[in-house]
Amino acid sequence: MRDVAIIGVGLTKFGELWDVSFRQMMMEAGARAIEDAGIDGKQIDAMYVGNMSSGQFIRQEHISSIVADHAGLVPIPSTRVEGACASGGLALRQAVIAVASGIHDIIVAGGIEKMTDVLTGQATGALATAADQEWEVFVGATFPGLYALMARRHMYEFGTTEEQMAMVAVKNHHNACFNTCAQYKTEITVEDVLKSPPVTSPIKLLDCSPITDGAACVILAPAEKARKFTDTPIMVAGTGQASDTIALHGRSSLTSLRATIEAARTAYKIAGVKPDDIDLVEVHDCFTIAEIMAIEDLGFCKKGEGGKMTEQGETVIGGRIPVNTSGGLKGKGHPVGATGIAQAVEIVQQLRGEAGKRQSDGAEIGLTHNVGGSGGTAVVHVLRRGD
Amino acid sequence: MAVPRFWREIPNRYNLVGARCGNCNKVLFPPRYICPHCRRMGKLEPYRLKRRGKVLTYTVVHAAANGFEDQAPYVLAIVELEDGPRLTAQVTDCNTDEIKIGDEVEIVFRRMGEDGQDGVIYYGFKARRV
Numbered sequence: 001m002r003d004v005a006i007i008g009v010g011l012t013k014f015g016e017l018w019d020v021s022f023r024q025m026m027m028e029a030g031a032r033a034i035e036d037a038g039i040d041g042k043q044i045d046a047m048y049v050g051n052m053s054s055g056q057f058i059r060q061e062h063i064s065s066i067v068a069d070h071a072g073l074v075p076i077p078s079t080r081v082e083g084a085c086a087s088g089g090l091a092l093r094q095a096v097i098a099v100a101s102g103i104h105d106i107i108v109a110g111g112i113e114k115m116t117d118v119l120t121g122q123a124t125g126a127l128a129t130a131a132d133q134e135w136e137v138f139v140g141a142t143f144p145g146l147y148a149l150m151a152r153r154h155m156y157e158f159g160t161t162e163e164q165m166a167m168v169a170v171k172n173h174h175n176a177c178f179n180t181c182a183q184y185k186t187e188i189t190v191e192d193v194l195k196s197p198p199v200t201s202p203i204k205l206l207d208c209s210p211i212t213d214g215a216a217c218v219i220l221a222p223a224e225k226a227r228k229f230t231d232t233p234i235m236v237a238g239t240g241q242a243s244d245t246i247a248l249h250g251r252s253s254l255t256s257l258r259a260t261i262e263a264a265r266t267a268y269k270i271a272g273v274k275p276d277d278i279d280l281v282e283v284h285d286c287f288t289i290a291e292i293m294a295i296e297d298l299g300f301c302k303k304g305e306g307g308k309m310t311e312q313g314e315t316v317i318g319g320r321i322p323v324n325t326s327g328g329l330k331g332k333g334h335p336v337g338a339t340g341i342a343q344a345v346e347i348v349q350q351l352r353g354e355a356g357k358r359q360s361d362g363a364e365i366g367l368t369h370n371v372g373g374s375g376g377t378a379v380v381h382v383l384r385r386g387d
Numbered sequence: 388m389a390v391p392r393f394w395r396e397i398p399n400r401y402n403l404v405g406a407r408c409g410n411c412n413k414v415l416f417p418p419r420y421i422c423p424h425c426r427r428m429g430k431l432e433p434y435r436l437k438r439r440g441k442v443l444t445y446t447v448v449h450a451a452a453n454g455f456e457d458q459a460p461y462v463l464a465i466v467e468l469e470d471g472p473r474l475t476a477q478v479t480d481c482n483t484d485e486i487k488i489g490d491e492v493e494i495v496f497r498r499m500g501e502d503g504q505d506g507v508i509y510y511g512f513k514a515r516r517v
Contacts, residue, residue, distance in 0.1 A: 125453045134396065135417045136475050138499065139511060140448065140455045145463050148446035149475075156444070156488050200463075201447040247417075249465045249473040254444055 001100040003223035005233035005386060008037025009345040014214035014333035015183040022058050022114040023070050025215040029338075030071055030110060033217035038229050044219075045104040046077045050091030050111035051337035052084050056126035058117050067110065084130035085286060087111065088340025089241075089370030089379035092218065096236050096381075099220050111341035112215035123211050127336070130373040132247040144208055144287065146248050146374040148200035151289035153254040155202065158304030160292060162202050166193035167310050168288035169206050169330050175317060176327025178358035183212055183333030193288075207288040212333030216341035218348070226386065232352045237365070238271030238382035240264060248374045255304075259378035260297040260369065267367070268299075271382035275299030278382070279363040280321060280350055282343035284371040285328040291315075294369055295323060298380070322360045325350060340370035340379065347383045388502055393509045398433075400511040403494055405472060407434035416472035438494040439517070440468040447483045454500045462486050466494070466514050479513040491517050 010032025012025050020028075026049075034041060047068060055061045068078035081091040088111030095109035115123050128137050131146060154160045170190055176182035188206060196206040226233035242262035245251055251258065268274060275298060283298070285291035292306035300321050301309045309315060315323035326332045326346035329339060347366035349355045368381045398404040405416030409430035415422065416436055422429025443465045451459035462478040464486070478486055479497060492514040499511040 121453060124450075128452065137452060139475055139513075140452045140458070140461060140463055140477050141475055142448065142450065142452045144450065145446050145448050145452070149444045149463070149465055152446060152488070153444035198447070198449045200450065203446070247475065249475045254465065 002102060004096050004099045004236040005221055005223045005226035006218050006236065006344065006348050006383070007221045007226050007229045007233055008033045008039070008219035009348045010036055010217045011181050011342060011345050012215045013181050014212050014335060016116050017213040018116065020213065022054065022060070022112065023066060025114065025213065026067050026110060026112050027070055029112070029215035029217040030108060033108065033219050037219040039106060039219065041071070041073060043106045044073055044076060044108055045106050046098060047073065047079070047108040047110065048091040048095045049078065049080050050088035050340055051080055052082060052087045052113060053126050053129065054114070056129070057123070058114050083377040084372035085284070085334070085336040086340060086370045086372030086377040086379050087337040088216065088342065089368065089381070090340065090377070092341055092344055092381065093239050093241055093379055095220050096239050099222055105222055105225065107220045108217060109220060109341060110215065110217045111338035113335035113337040114213050115211045115335060116213050120211065136247050142200065143374070144200040144203050147287040147289055148203045149248060150254055150293065151202050151287070154289060154293065157255055158307070160307035162194060163190055164307030164311050165202070165207055165288040165292065166190040168285060168291045169193050171310070171316055172285060172324050172328040172331040175325050175358055176331025178356060179327050179332055182327045182331055183210055184327070184331050203287055203289070209286045209329035209334040212335040214333055214335035214338045214342065216338045216345050218341060218344050223386070233386035234348045234351050235384045235386050236381060237273070237384040238267035238269070240266030240270070241379045242266070244376050246373065246376045256293055256297050257371065257375035257378060259375050260294060260371065260380070263378040263380040264298050264369070267380040267382050271384070273365060273382060277365055278321065278367050279365050280325060280347070280360045281323050281367040281369065282326060282328070282346050283323055283369040284339070285324055285330050286334060286371070288330065290371070291323060291328065298367070298369060317358055317360055325355065325358045325360055340368065343368035343370060344381060344383065351383060351385045388506070390507050393507055401496060403436045403438060403512065404433050405436055406431040414470040414472055416468070416474060436472065437469045440466040440492055440494070440514070442478070442486065442488055442490040442492060443467050443473065444488060445478065445486050464514060466492055476512060476514040478516065480515050493517050
């Protein structure tokens, strides 16, 4: 297997982008990544696009063709990859595997979701199709509901508090203020979160990531050719993916995601690193409890201590291990299919030292963690500076 | 949705019929077609579960799922049944401040909703504190 490097990244603004279409967003992110990589479109061999639900959000399937078509890249192979909110991370992994195998050289891995062309109720209904329709949604479950079931149990088993969860949102909004692409560039307080309207107790409105339009893109190349294009290649040092039951009630633990633990174990092993070696992470904070569980499951603290670790300030920029320097799903926004790619974009910018006011100094190794549904899919990548 | 989507699940939803594996003796619910523990060695047979269980975790849903707006706020819980399996269910006949982890419940037959104004009315289960 060949080593794989990221040689270019691109992102659109994230938010409610009423005047921008699906096609326009994907072209914007793609063009930025291609320009960043300094390649010519003719050098691109293949593309993978992460997208959860264009059929429900814009009534358009078969977007693999649309993206290749609008990019002027036909007839290269183009493949859509779906794993609910982990679609972007899975697209990246498929692209990494394709370059590593030697079957393709230069690959575009994109991710996109256009979520605001439908009403909010339709959007939350579309998202709910990532849960078990027959045995969760049928009885009245929603996504915030499923994460609330985890949060309540986490509070019961470990003493995690609503204040600690609120601190995740406060931190991620703060980080997002330094990210020009972020949806929410506004500071909030713990009190704001605690006083926000209840959604599914103990989850309140400001514990939730928003509905977002956005697209993200990275360009991959074999490591041995990467330096032809860039002085700062970022190596994909490890990749891991795992599955779990579709329904939350099918799992033995309600307070950790086994898919995260397994995906991380594989990614760490391939990269030859331990959690202690990681300098910063982008984790899947679709709800604040999800970030607390993620930092535990990824091995940055003992099980049950994620809330305390957050409260002690270990996850802020400049802390022991900065978490979600981009603003995360909470502050930057969560265009579901784009999120996994956008996480990689952030880590690449951090490892290159290009993250501006949210730069984490001296970062050499970063990690991305992308989850589908309530944990039925997880994908983890370890990225490392190429020098 | 076409009507068969609802009636094909009737034994499972009305009577709590899951499966038991004759090889490992584990009880499975919601129903499965292959035993995830024994896979091809498994011997699944229909099994009617006992209706008692206890609450492992819960939430009060204020922002209702589509079709459940008229029931909000409602309590949603994961219940561990006496036979072992866990399921997600609304907790009915319960004030939103009464529920707690460890509460004993029984699974009862209830109307769940309707598939639009002209669609089928469908039924299933909810949990009730005992």
